[in-house]
Amino acid sequence: LASESVYKQDPDAFWDFHKALYDAQPASQQHDEAWVTVERLTEIASETTSVDVAKLEDDLSENSTVLEQVSLDDGLVKEHGVQFTPSIMINGVMLEDPFDYETIERLIEQGTP
Template identity: 40%
Template sequence: MSDNGRPSNETKDAKKGRIVIFSSVIVIVLIGAIVMMILSNQNRNEAKPKKKQPTHRTEQATRIDYQDQPFIGSSNAPVKVVEFSDYRCPYCKEFEETVVPKINKEYVKTGKISFYYINYTILGPGSVLAANASEEVYHQNPKAFWAFHKAIFDAQKNEKEQWVTKKLLIDIAKKTVPSIDSKAFESALDTKSRQSEVDKDNAIAESLGVQGTPMIFVNEQVIDGGQDYQALKQAIDKALASKK
């Protein structure tokens, strides 16, 4: 204290010093708490099992479920070829028109392969509706499936157009499947009663890491460039040779 009763400069400086020290301690404590929180979060994250990214090995470990899938050829053929496809995909239409007839003539009809078609509906509601329609036709009349299947691709329009309609599918069904139960078919389109089969197809495609359509597998091995006939032919011949 100074002689006049006011705090001396030394007293003021001491108080300031204590405030600075106290503030510094608070800052250090806060920094420490933040560091502990960060370390705790890191430990929790490291403790969680990380989802493995799909690899070629894990993808190929997933088997294709051929049961209840439409196919041509003998079920006892030594080689199975699978096409994952979308009815609205223009490349799938091209594959159906240019490649499938060739492998049908050279390999299916000669008993060397069986050829399967599996939906992979990646192009929107129209794809889903067409897939439901094809599943209903297959459920009603498996032998008529391929005529209906081909007619949908024949009717395909520009990918940007919403050309798949209930009316179109009903018209195609009546022309290609004379024995169709029209009421059941229309009900299937309205209620998507075959969606579980479509979902099953999509799940198979996703489990295999299919990223686009058409995607071709030969004996469960994805074929790079399989939409090209020569590349597919080479893969089929190799698979057949391995069976001898």
């Protein structure tokens, strides 16, 4: 939700926020401890972006329009059986190797099956 909100408000800062969020994760031995809070997300966002923090907090609520977008994305993941990131689907074909340029090129050139 936070990433979607940051992207929506300040697309140019998305990757800075993304990197800071990953950098803020606890050490591996404490990785399962709860650490993602609204306060921590807004702190990271205020350090790395120019987003409206009040809007970000609103976007993290259960009634936000951002939640609708995340739910839509989650539905697409389930509908298409996406199991890993990155994943590439071209013309209805899920690539086993998302870095196989020749297959990507061939599927694009073939067009819609």
